[in-house]
Amino acid sequence: MAVAGGIRIVDLAKELKLTSQALIASLHDLGVEAKGANSVIDLETANTVRGLMEAAPAKQKIVEVSADATLKDLAEAMQVQPNAAVKKMMDLGKLIAPHQRLSRADADQLASAYGYTVAIKAEPKPVAAAHHKHKAPGGALQSRPPVVTIMGHVDHGKTSLLDAIRKANVVAGEFGGITQHIGAYQVEVEHNNEKHKITFLDTPGHAAFTEMRARGASVTDIVILVVAADDGIMPQTVEAINHARAAEVPIIVAINKMDKPDARPDRIKQQLTEHLLVVEEYGGDVIAVPVSAKTQEGIPDLLEYILLVADINEFKADPHGHATGAVIEAKIVPGKGPVATILVQSGVLRVGDNVVAGLAYGKVRAMINERGERLQKAGPATPVEVSGLNLAPAAGDIAEVAKNEKEARQLAEKRQEKARNSRLSGQVKRLTLADIARQAQDGVAKDLSLIVKADVQGSVEAILGQLNQITEENTDEEVNISVKLSGVGNITESDISLAVATGSIVIGFNVRADAATMRAAERDGVDVRHYNIIYDLTEDVVRAIKGLMEPIYEEIVLGRAEVRQRFQTPKGIVIAGSYINDGMFRRGAEVRVTRGKDLLHTGRLDTLRRIKDDAREVQQGYECGIVIADWTDVQVGDVLECFEMRQVER
Numbered sequence: 272m273a274v275a276g277g278i279r280i281v282d283l284a285k286e287l288k289l290t291s292q293a294l295i296a297s298l299h300d301l302g303v304e305a306k307g308a309n310s311v312i313d314l315e316t317a318n319t320v321r322g323l324m325e326a327a328p329a330k331q332k333i334v335e336v337s338a339d340a341t342l343k344d345l346a347e348a349m350q351v352q353p354n355a356a357v358k359k360m361m362d363l364g365k366l367i368a369p370h371q372r373l374s375r376a377d378a379d380q381l382a383s384a385y386g387y388t389v390a391i392k393a394e395p396k397p398v399a400a401a402h403h404k405h406k407a408p409g410g411a412l413q414s415r416p417p418v419v420t421i422m423g424h425v426d427h428g429k430t431s432l433l434d435a436i437r438k439a440n441v442v443a444g445e446f447g448g449i450t451q452h453i454g455a456y457q458v459e460v461e462h463n464n465e466k467h468k469i470t471f472l473d474t475p476g477h478a479a480f481t482e483m484r485a486r487g488a489s490v491t492d493i494v495i496l497v498v499a500a501d502d503g504i505m506p507q508t509v510e511a512i513n514h515a516r517a518a519e520v521p522i523i524v525a526i527n528k529m530d531k532p533d534a535r536p537d538r539i540k541q542q543l544t545e546h547l548l549v550v551e552e553y554g555g556d557v558i559a560v561p562v563s564a565k566t567q568e569g570i571p572d573l574l575e576y577i578l579l580v581a582d583i584n585e586f587k588a589d590p591h592g593h594a595t596g597a598v599i600e601a602k603i604v605p606g607k608g609p610v611a612t613i614l615v616q617s618g619v620l621r622v623g624d625n626v627v628a629g630l631a632y633g634k635v636r637a638m639i640n641e642r643g644e645r646l647q648k649a650g651p652a653t654p655v656e657v658s659g660l661n662l663a664p665a666a667g668d669i670a671e672v673a674k675n676e677k678e679a680r681q682l683a684e685k686r687q688e689k690a691r692n693s694r695l696s697g698q699v700k701r702l703t704l705a706d707i708a709r710q711a712q713d714g715v716a717k718d719l720s721l722i723v724k725a726d727v728q729g730s731v732e733a734i735l736g737q738l739n740q741i742t743e744e745n746t747d748e749e750v751n752i753s754v755k756l757s758g759v760g761n762i763t764e765s766d767i768s769l770a771v772a773t774g775s776i777v778i779g780f781n782v783r784a785d786a787a788t789m790r791a792a793e794r795d796g797v798d799v800r801h802y803n804i805i806y807d808l809t810e811d812v813v814r815a816i817k818g819l820m821e822p823i824y825e826e827i828v829l830g831r832a833e834v835r836q837r838f839q840t841p842k843g844i845v846i847a848g849s850y851i852n853d854g855m856f857r858r859g860a861e862v863r864v865t866r867g868k869d870l871l872h873t874g875r876l877d878t879l880r881r882i883k884d885d886a887r888e889v890q891q892g893y894e895c896g897i898v899i900a901d902w903t904d905v906q907v908g909d910v911l912e913c914f915e916m917r918q919v920e921r
């Protein structure tokens with residue numbers, strides 16, 4: 272980008288094949304202070320740097336460290352005291368502890384401050400077996416679109432910003448109405464007279480982000496941290512910063528709602544500094560872009576900055592060979608079966624490929640993009656909704672192409688077996704619908720995972736439709752209902768096995784489970800629920816997610832007796848000598864005492880005696896002595912009723 276009378280750091284860095292940070296550090300050594308990637312230096316200085324760089328290569332010292340090097344590792348590799356390196360980083364505006372891992376940008380910055388260039392030691396990356404075999408030999412890395420996630424505090428405008436970006440700055444005419452929500456989308460932006468793609472993950476939510484990371488999927492290259500200009504740094508903003516830091520991805524701050532009269536962007540920048548996000552004006556290198564999702568102000572700048580950060584970080588992937596990717600979201604769609612949005616991360620995914628995704632497998636039947644267009648193939652950083660899997664995988668699951676159907680199935684089955692074993696050994700808890708309700712009461716985010724079996728396809732579709740509706744109507748319950756498998760037919764042992772592996776509850780609608788299946792369910796602690804009215808089913812699910820599944824107790828009458836004698840012991844204990852007319856009396860149960868029409872008392876049956884011995888139960892047709900806890904006003908002729916409260920299934 273040409274700038275009158277000077278050149279931007281980022282442009283010069285690109286020309287010199289340096290990162291902006293490395294260039295800023297070199298300028299620092301020359302006594303020129305540049306504030307950030309976007310600041311401008313005069314042409315004379317630029318020429319000096321060009322001259323130095325041309326002379327430099329021969330003298331350039333290389334320091335080799337692993338990709339996960341800490342500050343201490345790098346310092347020691349350069350034979351510098353770690354504490355001196357910490358101090359140096361502080362001078363460069365970054366507080367990094369010796370044991371902290373360095374991002375690539377920080378490593379470059381620190382190394383160049385000591386006159387080194389960083390080379391990352393090549394380490395064999397562990398790839399899944401199936402993928403490994405098919406990797407094209409010598410596959411060259413090529414640059415790919417950056418993958419961006421928007422994070423921030425609730426109501427600061429994550430969703431609005433995603434919508435605004437979708438609508439703005441896309442190449443005119445090419446993108447019509449976006450019809451599908453598939454969990455991710457791409458926009459095409461003009462930058463330096465070239466068209467560039469950016470992939471956005473359309474799943475705002477920190478939990479999803481962390482969950483995916485926990486499952487080993489690193490899907491995001493850049494985090495956009497949204498902060499409302501009329502508000503400030505809030506708890507979830509801090510949480511987002513921490514998540515982004517943990518994932519070691521660069522952060523771009525979008526100061527949103529700039530259209531509001533009470534927008535105070537400077538205050539936000541100040542607050543950001545307290546969280547070690549130092550923007551350019553304060554001498555740091557964090558990019559903060561004022562935007563308004565409402566008026567679209569600043570959106571083109573934001574997109575441009577994303578591309579700049581992408582330029583600096585040089586995101587690359589191997590576009591050859593069989594694909595690997597990550598599941599962004601997955602669900603069962605009525606009429607379509609399981610669909611999963613897969614973000615291809617390397618290689619090419621094609622229709623007809625045999626794919627394993629988490630515990631699911633299948634042949635890719637069709638792929639669509641966010642505009643509902645059918646694709647035959649998809650390369651790195653492309654999100655596609657894939658149909659053809661046998662069940663819905665989980666967000667964050669790794670997806671990869673197998674050699675053939677058999678290999679895909681075997682791999683998926685092996686994973687199922689492993690998941691099953693780890694649940695059975697108690698490493699992961701199995702849940703019942705009542706557990707979900709309890710979690711809901713405790714305010715814990717709930718994942719309700721279901722396997723749905725029904726008598727006919729029509730019922731399956733109706734249930735799926737109802738479950739979707741429940742999710743839509745209960746967005747504030749923070750519940751995630753995911754159907755892992757749906758199908759027609761009785762509940763089988765293989766459903767139970769899958770339920771264990773996926774932590775699911777099995778729902779049967781107008782279907783049966785044979786004795787062996789029920790035994791398996793009982794043995795493995797799987798909650799199997801039978802329904803024959805859809806309303807009952809949906810009501811149970813709603814109750815569970817609202818935490819309303821408190822158990823129902825029902826009174827069970829055990830027996831009746833009449834009092835024929837009254838005894839009192841010297842210690843004042845009153846014994847009702849009674850005859851059991853029907854049923855039986857049990858020690859510990861409840862007793863109701865009525866005299867004529869009056870209910871006099873309800874209390875616990877404390878002692879039960881047959882002749883002189885304590886008894887646990889006394890049956891119909893026998894006489895016995897009964898002591899009712901804390902009650903002595905018994906009379907001959909009183910009627911006693913023994914009952915219990917039992918928890919019953921809803």
Ligand code: GDP
Pocket residue numbers: 423424425426427428429430431432475527528529530531562563564565566
């Ligand atoms: P999220 O919870 O972070 O996804 O926030 P939303 O995108 O749902 O936005 C929360 C509220 O702020 C909504 O009422 C939006 O209309 C409003 N909002 C979002 N961005 C802007 C903006 O740039 N300007 C104004 N005035 N309002 C905005």
